[in-house]
Structure formats: C-alpha cells, structure tokens
Amino acid sequence: MSFDMTIRKNLDQITSSLPPHVTLVAVSKTKPLSDLMQAYQAGQRVFGENKVQEMVEKYHLMPDDVQWHMIGHLQRNKVKYMAGFVDLIHGVDSLKLLTEIDKQAQKHNRVIKCLLQIKIARESSKFGLPIQEAEALLSSETFKSLKNVRIVGLMGMASFTTDKLQISKEFKTLKSNFDQLKQKLKNLKIISMGMSGDYKLAIDCGSSMIRVGSLIFGARNYN
Ligand SMILES: *Cc1c(COP(=O)(O)O)cnc(C)c1O
Numbered sequence: 001m002s003f004d005m006t007i008r009k010n011l012d013q014i015t016s017s018l019p020p021h022v023t024l025v026a027v028s029k030t031k032p033l034s035d036l037m038q039a040y041q042a043g044q045r046v047f048g049e050n051k052v053q054e055m056v057e058k059y060h061l062m063p064d065d066v067q068w069h070m071i072g073h074l075q076r077n078k079v080k081y082m083a084g085f086v087d088l089i090h091g092v093d094s095l096k097l098l099t100e101i102d103k104q105a106q107k108h109n110r111v112i113k114c115l116l117q118i119k120i121a122r123e124s125s126k127f128g129l130p131i132q133e134a135e136a137l138l139s140s141e142t143f144k145s146l147k148n149v150r151i152v153g154l155m156g157m158a159s160f161t162t163d164k165l166q167i168s169k170e171f172k173t174l175k176s177n178f179d180q181l182k183q184k185l186k187n188l189k190i191i192s193m194g195m196s197g198d199y200k201l202a203i204d205c206g207s208s209m210i211r212v213g214s215l216i217f218g219a220r221n222y223n
Pocket residue numbers: 027029050071072157195196197211212213214215
C-alpha cells in the first residue's frame with residue numbers, strides 16, 4: 001500500500017460496531033482533501049463540515065456522490081453558496097434562517113432537508129432552540145408556508161464535560177423531545193447526536209446519526 005491506512009482502519013472500527021439504523025457523518029473540517037479521499041475510498045459517502053466556504057471548496061474537488069452535511073452554526077448570508085448541493089443542514093435554530101434556506105432552495109428548485117438544533121447543554125455558549133421555541137416554530141404559519149425546506153429531525157450537542165451521567169441525561173432529553181415532536185411532525189426521522197468521545201453513549205440513548213471527526217481523521221490542528 002502506498003498510503004497510510006489509518007483512516008480506513010479507524011472507519012472500519014467505527015462502522016463495524018454501528019447498529020444498521022445509525023448513519024455515520026465523517027466530520028472532515030480542517031482536514032486536507034487527501035484525508036477525505038482516503039475515507040471516500042474506504043466507502044464513506046457522508047461528510048460533515050462546519051464552514052460553508054470550506055465545504056464549497058471540497059464539494060468542487062470531491063466525487064459527485066458525496067453527501068454534504070453542514071453541521072456548524074450557519075449565518076444566513078452564507079446559505080446561498082451551498083443551497084445547490086447541501087444534503088442536510090444540522091444546525092437550524094431560527095425561523096429566519098429556515099426562511100432563508102427555503103428561499104435559496106427554491107432558486108435551485110430543491111427541497112433542502114434540515115434538522116432543528118435543540119439546546120440540551122447546560123452551557124450558555126451552545127447554540128440551539130429550547131424545545132418550547134422549536135414547537136412554536138413548527139406551529140407557526142410562516143413555517144407551514146415554506147415549501148422548499150423539510151424538517152427531518154433534531155440535532156443536539158451535549159455539555160463539554162467528562163461527566164457521562166450528565167451527557168446521557170442531555171441525550172435522553174433530546175430523545176424525549178424527538179418522541180414528543182414526532183406526534184405532530186411525522187417527517188421526523190433523524191436524531192443527530194454523538195461525537196468522537198460520546199457516540200456510543202449517544203446510540204444507547206437513541207441517536208440515529210453520529211458526527212465523528214477526530215476518531216476517524218485524528219486530532220485537528222487549528223493553526
Ligand atoms: C467538530 C464537530 C463534531 C466532531 O467532533 P469530534 O469530537 O472530532 O468527533 C461533531 N459535531 C459538530 C457540530 C462539530 O462541530
């Protein structure tokens with residue numbers, strides 16, 4: 001083999017232990033194209049990025065059958081750059097943002113799938129809607145008028161802590177929020193929760209989509 005097999009091994013290790021209902025998003029932010037290609041050659045097709053510009057650049061260079069997920073906090077003025085190709089937007093936390101996604105999706109004659117980000121962490125720094133606000137958004141006339149977006153699930157990020165009990169409490173909260181909203185919104189299918197450090201716990205708590213970066217690609221260097 002002429003190239004390093006680490007990424008393939010890491011991926012195999014994770015995917016071989018996943019229940020069939022769980023989708024792995026390979027979080028490739030900050031990583032070079034050669035790393036993404038190694039994952040691609042190992043069979044990975046779903047990639048997550050948290051910056052629009054970086055995702056657009058990689059989109060142009062990677063094969064066509066990659067599914068691109070935007071997992072980061074999203075500014076409204078950036079939506080237009082990815083509206084033509086993004087497969088799933090994880091971090092939708094306002095009706096204003098959703099309205100912009102709808103407008104841009106319409107220009108491309110697409111329906112863009114989105115997840116509502118729910119605030120489950122204790123920290124005030126974590127983005128996301130309190131569940132009551134998510135319910136209000138989904139009941140609003142504005143939301144019902146949007147034809148080019150579809151809310152297909154919820155996303156959450158647990159507190160930054162090593163306290164497993166706290167993390168599992170937060171994951172279980174998201175799962176029960178999901179079960180509650182699903183009674184109103186039959187389209188809901190996805191619960192996006194769990195990262196490198198806590199994805200197994202997340203799956204035990206009901207996750208159907210995990211976002212894993214460093215465990216596949218190694219630690220990130222932000223310099
Ligand atoms: C970076 C990031 C991840 C992946 O983090 P790892 O700990 O490297 O697995 C998952 N979700 C979001 C929203 C991220 O920004």
